[in-house]
Amino acid sequence: MGILDFLSKQFVDVIDWVDEPGVLAVRYPMQDREIQNGAQLTVRSGQTAMFYNEGQLADAFLPGQHTLETSNLPVLSSLKSWQTGFKSPFKADVYFFSQKEQTGLKWGTQQPITVRDKEFGPLRVRAFGSYSFRVENIAVFAVKMMGSLDKLTVADLETQLRGVIATAIATALGGGDVAFIDLAANQTALSERLKAAVEPAFAAWGLSCTSFFVESVSLPEEVQAQLDKASSMRVVGDLDRYVRYQSAQAIESAAEQSGGIAGIGAGAAAGMAIGQSMAGGIGGAAAPTAAAPGEDVYAQIEKLHKLLTIGAIEQAEFDAKKAELLSRIR
Numbered sequence: 018m019g020i021l022d023f024l025s026k027q028f029v030d031v032i033d034w035v036d037e038p039g040v041l042a043v044r045y046p047m048q049d050r051e052i053q054n055g056a057q058l059t060v061r062s063g064q065t066a067m068f069y070n071e072g073q074l075a076d077a078f079l080p081g082q083h084t085l086e087t088s089n090l091p092v093l094s095s096l097k098s099w100q101t102g103f104k105s106p107f108k109a110d111v112y113f114f115s116q117k118e119q120t121g122l123k124w125g126t127q128q129p130i131t132v133r134d135k136e137f138g139p140l141r142v143r144a145f146g147s148y149s150f151r152v153e154n155i156a157v158f159a160v161k162m163m164g165s166l167d168k169l170t171v172a173d174l175e176t177q178l179r180g181v182i183a184t185a186i187a188t189a190l191g192g193g194d195v196a197f198i199d200l201a202a203n204q205t206a207l208s209e210r211l212k213a214a215v216e217p218a219f220a221a222w223g224l225s226c227t228s229f230f231v232e233s234v235s236l237p238e239e240v241q242a243q244l245d246k247a248s249s250m251r252v253v254g255d256l257d258r259y260v261r262y263q264s265a266q267a268i269e270s271a272a273e274q275s276g277g278i279a280g281i282g283a284g285a286a287a288g289m290a291i292g293q294s295m296a297g298g299i300g301g302a303a304a305p306t307a308a309a310p311g312e313d314v315y316a317q318i319e320k321l322h323k324l325l326t327i328g329a330i331e332q333a334e335f336d337a338k339k340a341e342l343l344s345r346i347r
Contacts, residue, residue, distance in 0.1 A: 027051065028106050032066075032085075033059035034113040039171045041152060042114045042163045051106035058083040063117040065155050069110040070096045072165070074156065112159065118227050119171050120149040124182045129236075135196045142197065144186055146208070146232040148215075150178070150224050158223030178219070185214035197234070204231045 030053040032045060059082055060066045066078040068090065075093040087094045093109060129141035152158050163169050189211055190200070200207055212229035219226045 028053040028056075030056045031059075032056060032111055033061070034064070034066075036061065036063070036115050036117065039119070040115060040168060041119075041171060041174070042112055042159070042166075042169045044167045045111040045113060047108075047110070051108050052085060052111075053106050054086060056085045058085055058111075060113075063115060065114045065116060067112045067114065067155065067159060068093055069112065072110075074159065075109070077155070112163065114152055114155050114158070114163075116152045116155070118149050118151045120228075122148050122150070122171070122175065122178075124148055124179050126183060126186060130187050130190055132190045132197070137197060140197055140236060142190060142200075142234060142236060144190075144231060144234050146230045148178075148182070148212075148229045149227045150219060151227055152223060153220070153225040154223040156223070157221075161222050181215055181218040182211070185211055185218075189214055197236075200234050204234065207231045207234070 027050055029047060029050050032052070034043060034045060037043075058066060058078060060078050060080045062080050064080060068075040068077075070093055073096065075096060076090050078089075083089060087099055093099075093107075097107065099107075123145070124147070125145040126143050129143050132140055132142050134140045162174070189207075208229055208231045211231065212226055215229065216226050
């Protein structure tokens with residue numbers, strides 16, 4: 018081994034780092050070697066290089082090509098008490114930090130969050146989405162997150178970041194200020210609200226939340242099934258008004274086809290007869306009784322429509338009874 022090869026293994030004269038996917042910071046491997054005075058430091062776009070002296074933050078370098086000497090290492094020179102024109106090799110720890118945006122990260126509520134909904138009462142809500150972040154304040158990030166680690170990745174932080182997001186969601190939704198239906202319909206506003214909620218915690222670690230999206234707000238399957246049943250009951254509750262409207266339309270149509278007032282009378286008589294027949298069919302073999310003189314014609318027609326609507330009788334059975342009853346009053 019020649020003297021030049023020996024010296025090249027003892028001193029570092031080129032320092033650079035190529036970004037790796039998902040890596041936020043890395044300690045440059047020195048292997049107890051010293052940095053040659055006048056060494057070349059390359060900091061690529063989206064990176065920042067930091068020099069440390071015995072764990073104490075010294076000088077920072079932004080993207081570009083740098084020659085390492087006392088003139089551009091003022092803090093390190095002061096810490097090491099170098100004199101002007103110092104030319105000897107030196108020891109220092111060099112860290113590279115990536116400030117590129119880390120995108121495509123997923124978040125979600127592991128357990129449903131109980132919220133007090135204005136319309137439905139207590140509900141258990143799930144939410145899912147994506148977010149992105151970047152290292153913003155390197156000095157804070159280096160102290161609170163990197164420490165003395167050799168490498169720090171996005172995967173190392175995800176659990177902690179998701180915990181912050183889950184807390185923000187529980188706080189934002191738990192008060193029940195916004196109804197569930199409105200949350201699901203206006204996910205853009207919810208995304209902005211939650212982004213503002215997580216930003217302080219991210220900033221405390223030297224990070225910035227660059228984007229935050231709510232992609233889904235849903236209920237657990239069993240809760241959604243109960244909600245669907247409740248919606249169905251509300252629809253059935255409105256059936257009464259619908260049937261009355263349909264009955265009125267039917268009488269009006271019968272009057273036009275049968276000759277005015279006479280048609281209305283025939284329609285009313287048919288309605289009463291049909292109601293009596295249906296009551297007899299449902300009650301068994303009991304003979305039909307005459308309708309009360311003042312019985313509402315609309316009520317008779319309503320019963321007929323409801324029986325047909327809820328499936329108590331078939332269309333063919335209805336048509337047959339109708340034909341039979343009409344034949345008796347002719």
